Amino acid sequence: MIKYFLIIIMLLSAGCSVIRTEPKANIPLDTRAILATLKTRYDLVNTMRTIVNFKMESKGKKEEVRGILNYEKPEKMSVYGMGPFNEPKVIALVSEQALQIYFVAENELIKGELTDDVLKRVFDVDLRISDIRSAIFANPFLDGNISDLKLENYQDEYVISRKSRDENYREEITILAKGIVVDKWKIINSKGEMIQEITFSKYRETGGVLRPLKATISRPYDNTRISIESVEPEINIKLAKTTFELPIPEDARIYHLSEIKKSDETNLQ
Numbered sequence: 001m002i003k004y005f006l007i008i009i010m011l012l013s014a015g016c017s018v019i020r021t022e023p024k025a026n027i028p029l030d031t032r033a034i035l036a037t038l039k040t041r042y043d044l045v046n047t048m049r050t051i052v053n054f055k056m057e058s059k060g061k062k063e064e065v066r067g068i069l070n071y072e073k074p075e076k077m078s079v080y081g082m083g084p085f086n087e088p089k090v091i092a093l094v095s096e097q098a099l100q101i102y103f104v105a106e107n108e109l110i111k112g113e114l115t116d117d118v119l120k121r122v123f124d125v126d127l128r129i130s131d132i133r134s135a136i137f138a139n140p141f142l143d144g145n146i147s148d149l150k151l152e153n154y155q156d157e158y159v160i161s162r163k164s165r166d167e168n169y170r171e172e173i174t175i176l177a178k179g180i181v182v183d184k185w186k187i188i189n190s191k192g193e194m195i196q197e198i199t200f201s202k203y204r205e206t207g208g209v210l211r212p213l214k215a216t217i218s219r220p221y222d223n224t225r226i227s228i229e230s231v232e233p234e235i236n237i238k239l240a241k242t243t244f245e246l247p248i249p250e251d252a253r254i255y256h257l258s259e260i261k262k263s264d265e266t267n268l269q
Helices: 002-016 029-043 116-123 129-137 262-268
Strands: 047-058 061-072 076-082 088-095 098-103 108-112 150-153 157-163 170-176 181-188 194-206 209-219 224-235 253-256
Touching: 029 150, 029 157, 029 209, 181 209, 194 224
Parallel strands: 108 253
Antiparallel strands: 047 061, 047 224, 061 076, 076 088, 088 098, 098 108, 150 157, 157 170, 170 181, 181 194, 194 209, 209 224
């Protein structure tokens, strides 16, 4: 149980750090307009608070975590993982690249920098952190990979293709023409097989910003499925300074994320 709380809280926290990109002049006009629309929606969000339902199915195991997520520019995020009686079980705080996760009942703190390697090495979860960030903000282009984009126009939708940062992979991003919203984002290998798909749904205007309430990540090869759903999101509200403070008891046990090994997994059950 603790293991999956840790994975889920870390993935939610990963959404804090993004790369902001400006559409470049050498990108075709329609593509530039799409990138500009998606970027504007991100830029319009200065603060956010929402209840988040996070479900994860991986290799036959299922877990669900409900929490409260707070976000504020420049790049601050706190996540409260809640128990069945709305009591905080895990509190995560991110400020720029620094990550702290405090387990309340256990009085344990884990801190460090979250990377793709940590997810794979410690938890055997083969996901890119950048994909989680992009899923939370519904913008696959936040990773800065916009140098070689190809656009196909199918009237009611656009399909943008690009080379992936992973060798021998390519990506297809489907944009619905109505509203200019991201519908699907696929990663495909050299054999044409889908490695990963992220779908975005339940688009709603919140505080004047159009954004999806749900993102679902599917990886058929390793039988992993993750869904992130926002409930009653609030945008551009005033958040107290204490929202992003994490007082740690003096007697708390402290661990560094880089020091946790796969063999320690049994201690996180």
